[in-house]
Amino acid sequence: MAALALARALNLGLRKALEANPKVVIMGEDVGKLGGVFRVTDGLQKDFGEDRVMDTPLAESGIVGTAIGMALRGWRPVCEIQFDGFVFPAYDQIVNQLAKLHYRSGGRLRVPLVIRIPFGGGIGAVEHHSESPEALFAHIPGLKVVACSNAADAYTMIQQAVACDDPVIFFEPKRRYWERGDVDLDIPLEDAFPLHAARVVREGRDATLLAYGPSVRLALDAAAAAAEDGRELEVIDIRSLSPLDWETVHHSVRRTGRCVVIHEAPVFVGYGAELAARVTEQCFYSLEAPVLRVGGFSIPYPPSRLEEHYLPDVERVLDAVDRVFAY
Amino acid sequence: MTVDSLHHTVAPAEAGPADPTLVQLLTPEGQRRGHPDFPLEIADDDVRALYRDMVALRRFDVEATTLQRQGELGIWAQVLGQEAAQIGSARALRPTDMVFPTYREHGVAWCRGIPPEDILQLFRGINFGGWDPAAYHVAPYTIVIGAHALHAVGYAMALQREPGNDSIAIAYFGDGATSEGDVNEAFVFAASYRAPVIFFVQNNQWAISVPEIRQSPIPLYQRAAGFGFPGVRVDGNDVLACLAVTRAAAAHVRAGNGPYLIEAFTYRMGAHTTSDDPTRYRLAAEVEAWKLRDPIERVKAYLSRSGAADADFFTDVDTEAERLAERVRAACVTMPDPGPLTMFDHVYAAGSAMLDAEKAAYAEYLASFEEA
Ligand SMILES: Cc1ncc(C[n+]2csc(CCOP(=O)(O)OP(=O)(O)O)c2C)c(N)n1
Numbered sequence: 001m002a003a004l005a006l007a008r009a010l011n012l013g014l015r016k017a018l019e020a021n022p023k024v025v026i027m028g029e030d031v032g033k034l035g036g037v038f039r040v041t042d043g044l045q046k047d048f049g050e051d052r053v054m055d056t057p058l059a060e061s062g063i064v065g066t067a068i069g070m071a072l073r074g075w076r077p078v079c080e081i082q083f084d085g086f087v088f089p090a091y092d093q094i095v096n097q098l099a100k101l102h103y104r105s106g107g108r109l110r111v112p113l114v115i116r117i118p119f120g121g122g123i124g125a126v127e128h129h130s131e132s133p134e135a136l137f138a139h140i141p142g143l144k145v146v147a148c149s150n151a152a153d154a155y156t157m158i159q160q161a162v163a164c165d166d167p168v169i170f171f172e173p174k175r176r177y178w179e180r181g182d183v184d185l186d187i188p189l190e191d192a193f194p195l196h197a198a199r200v201v202r203e204g205r206d207a208t209l210l211a212y213g214p215s216v217r218l219a220l221d222a223a224a225a226a227a228e229d230g231r232e233l234e235v236i237d238i239r240s241l242s243p244l245d246w247e248t249v250h251h252s253v254r255r256t257g258r259c260v261v262i263h264e265a266p267v268f269v270g271y272g273a274e275l276a277a278r279v280t281e282q283c284f285y286s287l288e289a290p291v292l293r294v295g296g297f298s299i300p301y302p303p304s305r306l307e308e309h310y311l312p313d314v315e316r317v318l319d320a321v322d323r324v325f326a327y
Numbered sequence: 328m329t330v331d332s333l334h335h336t337v338a339p340a341e342a343g344p345a346d347p348t349l350v351q352l353l354t355p356e357g358q359r360r361g362h363p364d365f366p367l368e369i370a371d372d373d374v375r376a377l378y379r380d381m382v383a384l385r386r387f388d389v390e391a392t393t394l395q396r397q398g399e400l401g402i403w404a405q406v407l408g409q410e411a412a413q414i415g416s417a418r419a420l421r422p423t424d425m426v427f428p429t430y431r432e433h434g435v436a437w438c439r440g441i442p443p444e445d446i447l448q449l450f451r452g453i454n455f456g457g458w459d460p461a462a463y464h465v466a467p468y469t470i471v472i473g474a475h476a477l478h479a480v481g482y483a484m485a486l487q488r489e490p491g492n493d494s495i496a497i498a499y500f501g502d503g504a505t506s507e508g509d510v511n512e513a514f515v516f517a518a519s520y521r522a523p524v525i526f527f528v529q530n531n532q533w534a535i536s537v538p539e540i541r542q543s544p545i546p547l548y549q550r551a552a553g554f555g556f557p558g559v560r561v562d563g564n565d566v567l568a569c570l571a572v573t574r575a576a577a578a579h580v581r582a583g584n585g586p587y588l589i590e591a592f593t594y595r596m597g598a599h600t601t602s603d604d605p606t607r608y609r610l611a612a613e614v615e616a617w618k619l620r621d622p623i624e625r626v627k628a629y630l631s632r633s634g635a636a637d638a639d640f641f642t643d644v645d646t647e648a649e650r651l652a653e654r655v656r657a658a659c660v661t662m663p664d665p666g667p668l669t670m671f672d673h674v675y676a677a678g679s680a681m682l683d684a685e686k687a688a689y690a691e692y693l694a695s696f697e698e699a
Contacts, residue, residue: 033608034536057506057542058472058534086471089508124401126430127455128470268681297685302670304401304452309667309689319692 001184007177009151010040010116012185013158014078018048021076024162027054027063028080028116037082038118038177060090064115068098071111078162084119085128091136098167099142114161114168119147120214120264121311122175124304131301132265134213137169138242138274145241146195147171149216151181153239156192163189171241173214198245200252204232207258207324210249210275212238215262215312222262222317233321241271246278253279257288258324262312267295289327292320348546348560349592352567355620357628359567367571371635377418377566378626378636379644381410384434385623386648387443387655391433391450394659395601400450404431408564408596411622412529413499414438415569416591419577420497425486426465427479427498429472431529435499439463443651444658453665473500473507476526480517480586483524493581497525503534505550506542514554514586521585525576526551528588529563531595536608551588563593564622594620667693 004012017024026041032055035042045053056063060081067077081087087094094115101109121130138145144166148154154172161168193199201216202223211219216237223233234252238244253259259279261272276291294312302310350365388406395403406413413434420426420438428435436446441458448457449468456467469475479498486494504510505528517524528547532539543550551558557579561572569591576587594617598605630636671686 029534030536032536034604035607037535037602055537055541058503058537059506059508061508062506088471124452126402126449126452126470297671297689298679298682299670299674303454303665305664306667306670309670316692 001182003180004151004155004183005178005180006148006151006154006173007038007040009155009181009183010148010158010172011042011044012183013155014041014044014162015047017078017159017162018044018052020159021162023074024076024078025052025054025070026078026080027056027067029056029058029063029082031055031080036080038174040116040172040177041080060086060088061093064090064093064098064113067113068093068101068111071113072101072109076112076114076162078114078116081115081117083125083129084117084131084133087115087117087133090115094137094143094167094169095140099140102166103142110165111167112165114158114164114170116158116170116172118174118177119171120173120175121301121307122214124307126304127301130304130307132263132296134171134241134263135265135269135271138271142167143242144168144196145171146239147173147213147241148239149173149176149211149213149237151179152183153193153237155183155185156187156189157195157239159189160192160195164195171213175214176217179217196240196243196245198239198248199237200234200248201237202233202235204234204256206232206256207260207321208234208236208249208252208256209260209262209317209321210236210238210272211262212241212271213263215264218312218314218317219262222314222321225314225318226321231321231325238275244274246282249275249279250282253283254286257286259283259287259291260317260320260324261291261293261295262317263293263295264311265296266298267293268298270295289324292324294320348548349562350559350568350572351562351565352571353565353625353629355564355625357625357632359629362568362571365568365571365575367567369567369570371630371633374567374626374630375636375640377414377570378623378630379647380414380418380434380437381566381623381626382644383648383651384410384414384437386652387437388433390652390655391447392597392601394447394656395450399659400447400601401452403450403601405595405597405600406431406433408594408617408622409529409531409591410434411566412527412563412569412591412593415566416497416527416573416589419570419573421494423464423494424577425479425482425494425496427475427482427496428465428468429475429500429504430468430470431501432468432499436463436465439465441465444655444662447655447659448662451659451662453662473504473509473513476500476504476510476513477516479524479526480513480520480522483517483522483586484520487520487523493523495523495525495577495580497527499527499529501534502528502530502532502539502542502547503537504528505547514550514556514588517586518555521583523580523583524586525573525580526586526588527573528590529593530590531563531593533595533599533605533609535599535603536605546590548588548590556586556588558588558590560590560592563591564620564625566622566626593622
């Protein structure tokens with residue numbers, strides 16, 4: 001066990017992946033000498049060389065498009081998108097090509113490709129550096145979409161994503177990059193918690209909080225605060241946005257009868273809309289209250305001096321919890 | 328030139344004074360030179376004004392960097408080293424020409440009359456650009472690399488359709504940006520519609536940690552030929568050459584001859600932004616070598632040597648710059664944060680009932696704390 005920052009855990013996970021399979025390559029802007037703007041790829045080029053850790057030209061469509069080509073020839077590229085807002089020049093390649101090649105080729109082509117995207121706000125950045133575009137990817141059939149929330153998961157999930165034969169959009173909670181957690185560096189990948197499973201990260205009987213990525217920490221903080229008032233909230237880290245591990249969610253909400261969904265993205269047509277609709281459809285007779293969502297407003301991400309208002313905080317989560325108990 | 332087929336590493340082009348393709352009118356030592364294609368008649372007064380601009384810009388840039396270090400700005404993109412490229416080119420434009428900048432064009436903004444404190448608002452995080460684009464003919468700073476090159480072309484295409492209007496558009500971007508699809512598509516549109524647009528590339532040698540050679544194995548100005556328009560490489564640390572070349576390009580473009588690419592060969596003396604650490608990827612010796620080509624020092628040398636300015640002039644300019652810095656600092660530290668409900672404004676020109684409801688609900692939520 002080692003206490004590692006989430007970014008460092010990703011770094012070590014990527015290192016393992018490069019060691020495990022000589023076909024794994026990392027490509028992106030500034031991933032080499034600089035080690036990425038968040039240092040997630042720090043030292044990898046030094047140890048694995050410029051052929052395997054490639055500083056690319058500044059062109060996201062180029063990065064993803066050429067990675068697709070390499071994947072078609074048996075390589076396993078891991079692309080880094082520098083910030084969430086810069087994935088869109090590559091969006092056409094991701095949505096129209098990456099997501100559909102397996103399907104279009106009747107299963108004859110495989111595109112084992114990982115696209116790492118630091119996402120979410122809370123770091124006081126300028127515009128286009130704090131986006132939450134996960135729903136735009138989760139909506140696209142053919143893509144697998146995951147979000148890690150802590151160092152231990154980051155370490156294993158990135159390795160599992162690289163080993164996966166389908167394209168994986170890998171969201172990293174950038175404001176949690178520096179948060180430390182215990183990581184078992186020797187865990188065999190077969191023994192690691194499955195990539196596409198949700199996890200109960202705190203047990204409780206009174207209500208279920210659903211969260212992923214940066215919001216998991218928030219949900220846990222809210223649950224701790226609620227416990228002081230005698231409310232036992234269960235917290236589920238969704239981990240895999242697509243496919244969704246519905247069983248874990250279902251099981252919990254049927255028991256608790258109350259559900260609050262938390263994410264940073266705008267609530268309107270957000271990922272939480274899917275969760276809320278499914279919970280309502282399939283747990284209707286167990287529900288004591290409507291499913292509530294806590295998230296961003298229907299506005300572009302605001303200037304950084306206002307992000308504390310945009311981002312859900314413990315107070316807003318507890319406010320929603322109060323409301324699901326008021327029914 | 329040796330090329331390794333996989334890594335494609337070649338020795339970086341040495342565009343020093345000896346490079347015949349580099350347009351230079353003032354040597355690093357401050358000697359005036361002529362150029363057959365880009366002659367420049369300029370009064371001493373105007374050279375002094377360019378000097379004054381550059382000193383003010385540098386002082387502003389230093390102050391903003393300090394403000395960032397003190398936590399008053401979230402981040403700052405320094406322009407240090409690129410003063411001549413920006414001041415020279417921007418002073419060649421007419422007020423009605425439309426500028427499409429990136430996030431580093433503080434010198435261009437200065438020449439357009441935008442108060443420097445307004446530029447800081449974006450970096451302080453209180454809005455996304457504190458000036459009226461129509462009033463200054465400067466679009467908001469663009470952070471997504473290369474996106475605005477297309478906007479400049481479209482704007483130019485619109486100008487082209489206005490009878491009697493010979494205004495032009497100019498897009499500023501970096502060497503890294505030339506790799507983006509958007510920039511290449513901008514080149515295609517501009518060439519095919521003969522749009523009145525200048526592409527002004529500040530080749531400051533680095534796109535964060537990635538050197539120019541990783542973006543292009545050939546000199547950037549030569550790209551233009553492949554798209555079908557002229558491209559010129561100018562000494563980006565020579566304010567006179569930048570002025571002359573941009574004037575010539577503007578005349579060419581204004582006359583309906585289609586787009587023009589200027590590559591200002593310069594150097595980013597500072598970090599990419601205040602969050603960056605350039606010691607991880609570039610050598611101190613390179614920075615030292617470029618110091619000898621400082622854009623301000625050479626004008627100073629020229630002005631003193633030719634007797635066009637005396638010690639009093641230089642002292643005055645410095646005092647003025649100092650006053651500017653004080654004013655900017657005072658404005659920055661007293662800038663209030665916007666009220667939380669302002670974040671709901673301007674999402675739609677026509678407003679939206681749904682958004683109004685969200686805003687009202689949030690107002691009520693905030694008010695509940697005051698009552699408590
Ligand atoms: C589409 C996009 N991708 C990535 C980034 C992150 N980024 C910001 S600046 C930069 C390098 C830009 O280099 P260059 O175009 O040479 O301009 P310079 O900053 O050197 O002036 C990168 C990669 C971005 N802002 N936009």
